[in-house]
Amino acid sequence: MSALTMSGDFGLEKPVDRSTTSPPVAEAVAEPAKERTMEKVATRPVAETGTPLGERLAAFGRAVLPPVLGLVVLIGLWHVATHKGGSIPGPAQVWDAAVALFSDPFYRNGPNDQGIGWNVLSSLQRVGIGFGLAALVGIPLGFMLGRFAFLSSMVNPVISLLRPVSPLAWLPIGLLVFKKADPAATWTIFICSIWPMIMNTAQGVQRVPQDYLNVARVLALSEWKIVTRILFPAVLPYMLTGIRLSIGTAWLVIVAAEMLTGGVGIGFWVWDEWNNLKVEHIIIAIFVIGVVGLILEQALILLARKLTKESS
Amino acid sequence: MEKFVQIEKVGQTFDTKKGKFVALRDIDLTIRKGEFIALIGHSGCGKSTLLNLISGLALPTTGVLLCDGREIAGPGPERAVVFQNHSLLPWLTCFENVYLAVERVFSGREGKAKLKERTAAAIGLVGLDHASSKYPHEISGGMKQRVGIARALSMEPKVLLMDEPFGALDALTRARLQDELMKICEATRATTVMVTHDVDEAVLLSDRIVMMTNGPAATIGEILEVDLPRPRQRLTLAHDPAYIDYRAAVLEFLYEKQAHVEKMAA
Numbered sequence: 135m136s137a138l139t140m141s142g143d144f145g146l147e148k149p150v151d152r153s154t155t156s157p158p159v160a161e162a163v164a165e166p167a168k169e170r171t172m173e174k175v176a177t178r179p180v181a182e183t184g185t186p187l188g189e190r191l192a193a194f195g196r197a198v199l200p201p202v203l204g205l206v207v208l209i210g211l212w213h214v215a216t217h218k219g220g221s222i223p224g225p226a227q228v229w230d231a232a233v234a235l236f237s238d239p240f241y242r243n244g245p246n247d248q249g250i251g252w253n254v255l256s257s258l259q260r261v262g263i264g265f266g267l268a269a270l271v272g273i274p275l276g277f278m279l280g281r282f283a284f285l286s287s288m289v290n291p292v293i294s295l296l297r298p299v300s301p302l303a304w305l306p307i308g309l310l311v312f313k314k315a316d317p318a319a320t321w322t323i324f325i326c327s328i329w330p331m332i333m334n335t336a337q338g339v340q341r342v343p344q345d346y347l348n349v350a351r352v353l354a355l356s357e358w359k360i361v362t363r364i365l366f367p368a369v370l371p372y373m374l375t376g377i378r379l380s381i382g383t384a385w386l387v388i389v390a391a392e393m394l395t396g397g398v399g400i401g402f403w404v405w406d407e408w409n410n411l412k413v414e415h416i417i418i419a420i421f422v423i424g425v426v427g428l429i430l431e432q433a434l435i436l437l438a439r440k441l442t443k444e445s446s
Numbered sequence: 447m448e449k450f451v452q453i454e455k456v457g458q459t460f461d462t463k464k465g466k467f468v469a470l471r472d473i474d475l476t477i478r479k480g481e482f483i484a485l486i487g488h489s490g491c492g493k494s495t496l497l498n499l500i501s502g503l504a505l506p507t508t509g510v511l512l513c514d515g516r517e518i519a520g521p522g523p524e525r526a527v528v529f530q531n532h533s534l535l536p537w538l539t540c541f542e543n544v545y546l547a548v549e550r551v552f553s554g555r556e557g558k559a560k561l562k563e564r565t566a567a568a569i570g571l572v573g574l575d576h577a578s579s580k581y582p583h584e585i586s587g588g589m590k591q592r593v594g595i596a597r598a599l600s601m602e603p604k605v606l607l608m609d610e611p612f613g614a615l616d617a618l619t620r621a622r623l624q625d626e627l628m629k630i631c632e633a634t635r636a637t638t639v640m641v642t643h644d645v646d647e648a649v650l651l652s653d654r655i656v657m658m659t660n661g662p663a664a665t666i667g668e669i670l671e672v673d674l675p676r677p678r679q680r681l682t683l684a685h686d687p688a689y690i691d692y693r694a695a696v697l698e699f700l701y702e703k704q705a706h707v708e709k710m711a712a
Contacts, residue, residue: 345533348503351521353550353601363546367537 223414231414245398246406250418253403254426257392260316260399261384264323268380272331273373277365279332280339293329301326301387305394315395322391327380334379338372339365374438381434385427400426450637451477451500451605456509458495468663469495473509475656475666477605480635484648486696487658487667488704493641494609496658500639501527501607514604523551526598528608532590534582540593541578544568544600551601568600569593571630588619595627599634606631608640612647621680624650632676645700649692650680657699667704670695 185193209225216224223231239251279286301322308318342365350360392401400423407415456473459466470492477483485493498504499511502521511518513525521527526547534543545565552561569578572592577585582593591611598606612620624647631638631651642648648655652672659667672692674683683689 345529345531346535348521348527348529349533349535351503352501352523352525352527353547354522355546355550359546359550363538364535367535 221413223417228414228417231412232418235415235418248398250400250403250422253398253400254422256397257388257399257401258426260320260392261323261381261388264320265327265381265384267320268324268327268331269377272328272376272380273335276332276335276373276376277339277369279336280369286336293332297329301383302390302394305391309395315397319388319391319395319397319399322387323384326387327384330379330383331373331376334372334376335369338369341372342368371438371442374434374441378431378434378438381430382427385423385430389423448479449476450479450481450514451475451639452512453477453496453500454510454512456496456499456506456511458492458499458504459507469661470499470506470665471663472665475669477637477639479637481637482631482651482653483639484652484655485639485641485658486643486645486648486655486700487664488660488700489643490661491658492661492664493658497527497607497609497639497641500605501525503527523547523601524604526601526603526606528591528594528598528606528611530609530611530613532582532587532594534590534593534597536582539579539581540569540574540585540596541565543582543593544597547597548600564600568596571599572596572626586619588615588623591615591623592626595623595630599630599636604637606636606638608638610641610643613643620644620647625680627651628676628678645693645696648696649674649689650678650683655692655696657696660704668699670699 213225216222235250239249241249242252275289279289304325305318305322308321309315312318312321346364346368350364355363388399389401389404392399393405396402396405400419404416404419407413407419453473453475456470457468458470459468461467473496475483485496487493495504499506500513500518502518502525505519518525534540535546538546545561548561548564548568552564556564566575566578569575572595574589574592574596577589577593582590585593591614595608595611598608612623615623628651630636640647640651649672655670655672656666657668657670658664670692674686674688674692
């Protein structure tokens with residue numbers, strides 16, 4: 135539930151100082167999650183301390199009931215829409231197929247027929263590599279763009295031009311350069327993850343309070359100390375926001391990229407099951423992709439909360 | 447009398463969208479070693495600008511500033527600043543905030559144990575031993591400002607510069623910190639320049655009060671020698687005729703001599 139509201143927040147971003155950056159840049163720059171998580175920490179204990187059992191149950195109900203109801207309504211609608219038969223399987227059929235599928239998620243029958251576990255893992259591996267490389271390049275680049283105005287006005291138009299391009303448009307270039315499907319898919323992940331990382335890091339660096347920089351000047355701190363003690367901690371919440379946006383996009387893009395490149399991966403698996411006309415498996419894949427995306431997002435929110443708590 | 451900080455024919459002009467803005471002109475001031483100077487004036491009179499010039503955070507358009515015989519060409523730890531809004535780094539504990547300064551100044555000569563000892567001593571000086579391992583957001587505004595003072599003092603600066611250090615605090619906390627500051631300055635014989643808009647604070651703490659005319663193109667209007675014996679007690683001073691006269695002199699400058707200029711400017 136909270137993941138749903140979190141991702142919902144990105145649609146309703148607060149207008150953050152749009153004057154300081156060109157409009158396309160500002161779109162992907164969300165406020166760091168810090169304030170939000172702080173609110174949560176502050177409001178949570180109310181229901182848990184020393185209140186009577188009835189009230190606690192009621193609070194629990196208020197927290198759990200709506201999401202459960204939402205899922206029930208979804209499955210109910212799905213059932214109603216499919217119970218007369220047709221090409222889309224109903225919830226019961228999908229459930230049976232899922233039980234069979236998850237009873238052996240890690241089998242291997244040759245390169246094109248592997249368990250769903252392997253498919254998810256190889257997708258995650260591609261996302262991990264592409265995303266990791268993007269972080270290695272994007273975060274230092276973001277620091278430099280935030281630090282040097284000239285560089286920033288030099289590179290910003292290029293970023294504005296390239297950012298709206300669907301990462302899949304880069305896939306043929308990847309295929310051409312790497313001559314193989316696998317690195318080409320990783321390459322598309324790299325491309326789509328790098329923009330939010332660059333922009334949020336740069337934004338964070340630009341917003342380091344002047345007071346802290348004055349402290350650095352009065353103490354005459356070395357450049358290394360300035361980076362480790364002042365810039366990095368001040369930029370961290372922004373960086374984590376960039377990382378969260380990146381990984382969300384990367385997980386969206388990998389499915390499409392794998393449909394095009396083939397091999398092993400959840401996207402390829404969806405396409406393969408479509409060719410086999412196993413529609414139950416496609417629906418299962420949709421749920422699996424959703425759950426993995428949710429877990430990735432939640433893990434990063436947890437990480438952000440832990441790190442910013444330490445540094446705030 | 448030892449000339450310690452010399453400000454000679456200093457002026458500061460800013461380039462704005464509407465053209466040049468003269469903030470300060472013709473500032474001449476010599477500060478003795480161990481002296482406590484208060485800079486007072488209406489808001490916008492350039493007193494913070496003058497402090498920034500002494501700290502080296504800004505450089506003058508004309509004239510020259512010297513500290514201990516050397517030209518001030520930039521900020522440095524021998525001129526420590528206590529900022530108006532404390533400016534502690536929120537991701538470091540009070541101890542680590544002070545340690546950052548201590549480490550910078552003394553790590554070349556002293557071992558880690560000695561550096562920690564210095565840090566603890568500075569925190570002890572402002573009476574915050576118990577809050578040493580707390581983060582800035584866990585302590586009150588007055589305590590944060592004390593950590594800021596500890597950080598500045600820990601560097602054993604030649605000059606201590608304070609920009610309305612108690613401006614954001616309530617009256618009771620402010621009085622307590624003023625008393626503490628007086629004790630610290632007497633103990634360390636620190637040369638101090640403090641920007642303030644509080645007349646009582648200025649008279650209580652200073653050896654000399656530098657009163658600035660209203661901006662734009664502000665300059666030094668009058669300098670008042672405060673010849674009250676130390677240690678000073680705020681309660682006894684409240685009835686001291688000399689104290690009352692000094693206070694009246696500053697008020698007169700601010701609200702009679704400089705008041706009409708403000709009206710004209712407005």
